[in-house]
Amino acid sequence: MSSDQNSLPDLALSRRRMLALTGGAAAVAAVSVPALARVAGAAPSTANVPEYSGADDWVSAGSNALGDTRSDVTAVVIHTTQGAYQGAINHMAGENGVAAHYVIRSSDGHMTQMVRENRISWHANSANSYSVGIEHEGWVEEPGFYYTGTMYRESAKLVQHLCSTWNIPQDRDHIIGHNEVEDATHTDPGPGWNWSYFMSLVRGESVSDEPPAPWTAARDTYSTVSPERSNPPQTSRVAQHLLNFRGADLEVDGVFGSVSGAAAREFQEEQGLTVDGVVGPQTFAELIAERRSGSDGHAVRAVQTALNKYGAGLEVDGSFGPVTDTAVKEFQDANDLTVDGIVGAITWRWIV
Numbered sequence: 001m002s003s004d005q006n007s008l009p010d011l012a013l014s015r016r017r018m019l020a021l022t023g024g025a026a027a028v029a030a031v032s033v034p035a036l037a038r039v040a041g042a043a044p045s046t047a048n049v050p051e052y053s054g055a056d057d058w059v060s061a062g063s064n065a066l067g068d069t070r071s072d073v074t075a076v077v078i079h080t081t082q083g084a085y086q087g088a089i090n091h092m093a094g095e096n097g098v099a100a101h102y103v104i105r106s107s108d109g110h111m112t113q114m115v116r117e118n119r120i121s122w123h124a125n126s127a128n129s130y131s132v133g134i135e136h137e138g139w140v141e142e143p144g145f146y147y148t149g150t151m152y153r154e155s156a157k158l159v160q161h162l163c164s165t166w167n168i169p170q171d172r173d174h175i176i177g178h179n180e181v182e183d184a185t186h187t188d189p190g191p192g193w194n195w196s197y198f199m200s201l202v203r204g205e206s207v208s209d210e211p212p213a214p215w216t217a218a219r220d221t222y223s224t225v226s227p228e229r230s231n232p233p234q235t236s237r238v239a240q241h242l243l244n245f246r247g248a249d250l251e252v253d254g255v256f257g258s259v260s261g262a263a264a265r266e267f268q269e270e271q272g273l274t275v276d277g278v279v280g281p282q283t284f285a286e287l288i289a290e291r292r293s294g295s296d297g298h299a300v301r302a303v304q305t306a307l308n309k310y311g312a313g314l315e316v317d318g319s320f321g322p323v324t325d326t327a328v329k330e331f332q333d334a335n336d337l338t339v340d341g342i343v344g345a346i347t348w349r350w351i352v
């Protein structure tokens with residue numbers, strides 16, 4: 001623990017305490033913010049400065065995601081946003097009853113603090129009271145695209161700060177995934193989060209700039225994207241590329257919404273499939289076509305995008321050349337598939 005953290009009162013806490021003292025919302029509403037700041041004995045601006053020097057921004061979490069302050073923190077919980085960086089921040093800044101302490105952007109490690117470290121917030125069920133939560137931009141289903149070396153490094157430096165500030169051991173009993181919390185209902189950060197790579201960074205050991213490709217996070221089943229919900233962006237792109245391969249003219253933007261759904265329904269109608277706009281196992285199986293070295297076009301873009309979910313790092317240029325061929329073979333080898341570089345029905349099912 002740190003007395004420094006405890007000596008920094010934040011405005012929201014003061015407001016909450018005031019609520020408890022006065023016993024009613026009406027009384028709180030009558031107290032002006034400057035008066036609260038004087039009561040707290042702090043300049044209002046101190047609440048808006050990140051505690052960790054490596055954090056870039058402060059955005060306050062919604063008040064209904066916050067609990068009491070505490071004198072001790074004994075664990076760090078690793079999360080995945082299942083959404084874009086700014087969207088996750090906006091969600092947690094709203095009154096949605098959920099907020100982690102820090103959020104980190106995938107592409108460059110940019111970091112926002114949203115909750116003081118000594119304050120309980122709603123991010124990990126039974127672990128809320130004793131842990132600090134870190135949200136990582138990305139999708140559990142697309143680890144090789146979103147879990148970048150840069151994000152791992154910035155997150156590890158933050159964890160080092162937390163471990164030294166709160167005297168938390170740098171081990172896996174104290175640095176855990178949301179999925180490892182008792183009674184966990186969430187799966188993040190998932191099998192594609194490379195714990196050994198991450199913990200090596202936390203311990204200051206030397207590792208490669210980029211983590212190894214998480215090929216084995218893939219599963220022997222097609223994913224599903226639906227216009228009725230928020231979808232993993234790269235899988236949405238795969239569906240859009242494949243619909244274009246079958247004659248649609250979609251902008252491949254990674255947002256599988258009403259326009260993509262309409263194109264999917266059109267394709268399903270033509271094929272005599274259930275017409276629901278949902279691209280899952282049945283529809284993907286009809287959209288795909290065998291692709292191999294020398295192929296080109298929309299379906300190859302789909303192959304390249306799908307492989308990038310598992311860390312291939314391919315340029316999505318629609319040209320099935322030697323680099324794509326090598327990635328297909330590495331993927332097949334890691335997942336015990338026939339290593340022939342041909343993306344046929346089985347490999348498609350695994351990569352999508």
Ligand SMILES: [Zn+2]
Nearest residue numbers: 079080178188
């Ligand atoms: Zn989580």
